[in-house]
Amino acid sequence: MLDFLKGRKRAANADNRRNKAPRGKAAVTFAARLTVDDVSRIYDRTVALDRVSLDVAPGEILCLLGPSGCGKTTLLRIAAGVERPSSGRVLLDGQEVAGPERFVPPEKRGVGLMFQDFALFPHLTLLDNIAYGLRSLTRSEAKVEAHAALERVGLARYAGDYPHILSGGEQQRVALARAIAPRPSVLLMDEPFSGLDARLRESMREETLAILHETRATSIVVTHDAEEAMRMGDRVALMHKGRVVQTGKALDLYRAPKDILTARTFSDLNEVPARIEKGEAVTPLGRFRANGLADGAQAIVCVRQRGVRLLKAGEGTPGRVLDARFLGDVALVELAVQGLDAPLFAKVRESDVPPQGTEIGVAADSGAVLVFPADNGAAPASQ
Known part of the structure; x- marks a missing residue:
């Protein structure tokens, strides 16, 4: 075993020397x-x-x-x-x-x-x-x-x-x-x-x-x-x-992705169903501009995971921490949010993750939101 480890070390050193070659x-x-x-x-x-x-x-x-x-x-x-x-x-x-x-x-x-x-x-x-x-x-x-x-x-x-x-x-x-x-x-x-x-x-x-x-x-x-x-x-x-x-x-x-497929390719998204009223997509997380969509139309509001903000209880939309997965510098937090049937996911700094079961408020940065017609793209990607 010792000989094997020495051989692995020699190979690694050789690889490093080659990497540093002029x-x-x-x-x-x-x-x-x-x-x-x-x-x-x-x-x-x-x-x-x-x-x-x-x-x-x-x-x-x-x-x-x-x-x-x-x-x-x-x-x-x-x-x-x-x-x-x-x-x-x-x-x-x-x-x-x-x-x-x-x-x-x-x-x-x-x-x-x-x-x-x-x-x-x-x-x-x-x-x-x-x-x-x-x-x-x-x-x-x-x-x-x-x-x-x-x-x-x-x-x-x-x-x-x-x-x-x-x-x-x-x-x-x-x-x-x-x-x-x-x-x-x-x-x-x-x-x-x-x-x-x-x-x-x-x-x-x-x-x-x-x-x-x-x-x-x-x-x-x-x-x-x-x-x-x-x-x-x-x-x-x-x-x-x-x-x-x-x-x-x-x-x-x-x-500016032209459809949900492109948006999914470049971001991890939460996809929230919405209805258009007065030029805005109405969701439990708030109202977001929906340029070009007619009032009464069904839409999908895509919220980037890094654009979900965790607030103090009593601020934003009421929510609760269901789980958190450590990913290194960040954590993926699973949230139950009032008015939403499916969990919402947020990527936050690992040090900012509340304990499981904590009652919090939830909001979305408007710059991290994309709105598409409901029939735009394939079925929502699984989390």
């Missing part, structure tokens, strides 16, 4: 504009993409966000040339590379694709893995470029080693080095951090973002993690059931 600079590329024009993809009777249109500016980082099966990876594969669209077009700098009359193979598009599972060749050294895609160069030129890419991700000293000796984070770095080595004008990344643990995922996101900014390649990053999309993307495109639901800067999607 980095080079990524080679600058000539970014291209990527345009997806009314693209659909149909498998038998299943519609994977339904008339998707996107325009990604040169050097921009766009995050494709959405749940599994929404069409993100299919769109990425079509942009890369791995799949053909059933209809619509893909253009690079205004030149059609996929469409009804033309299809340019992936190796001639100048597009790099980084797979979710990294797809490294186990029988090739790290240097040869990266040089493998540099077919247009001589062998010696390819090795120089491959070594430079490895140097950028801090693994140049391990150029002669094989992938199986690397940790997950190191394999991710090699895959990124292989993707940037050909200096693609467009770089496509399919959930590149999904296989990493939480702490490593955060550091690799920052490292990858720095490299993307250095290369200046137009980039699309596929993710199902809203926080990751907000941190990495210049813009975010939210997808659902093969369609792009909303596109824009993360802050805009957070502040």
